[in-house]
Amino acid sequence: MSSSTAIRVFRGCSALLAPAKSSTSTAGAAVKISAAAPKPKAKAKPKPKASGDEVKPKRNVNRTAGILKPxxxxxxxxxxxxAPESSRAEAVKQIWAHIKLHNLQNPANKREINCDDKLKELFEGKEKVNFLEIGKLLSRHFVKAE
Known part of the structure; x- marks a missing residue:
């Protein structure tokens, strides 16, 4: 490849067009680096506590929102x-537990679930369901709050 072709191909990228470094210079640098002793790390100083500092209680996180809300x-x-009420996440977990327990996944295509009688009742009578459809098919079973 001629230099003009190389310049046209790489559009003047200096890293690609720079001459290669000699192996003696890189070998010498490697020796220098390995010969240097590692520097000890500085220890963190403990912060002085003021007399009025108290341990703050952890913030209460609301775990009953969104798909976790029953x-x-x-x-x-x-x-x-x-149960008469459930969160969406818990419903999906229990459905997957049922699928795994009864070995309802298609062995050839793990994305496909072969529905038994219980799942047919939930999934509009479908024989086979794609695992991505489970959430969509379950949405009609959750009553919307007004």
Missing amino acids: TPISPALGSFLG
């Missing part, structure tokens, strides 16, 4: 889960 569910989902 909401009323349909009778079909309620009979499957055994």
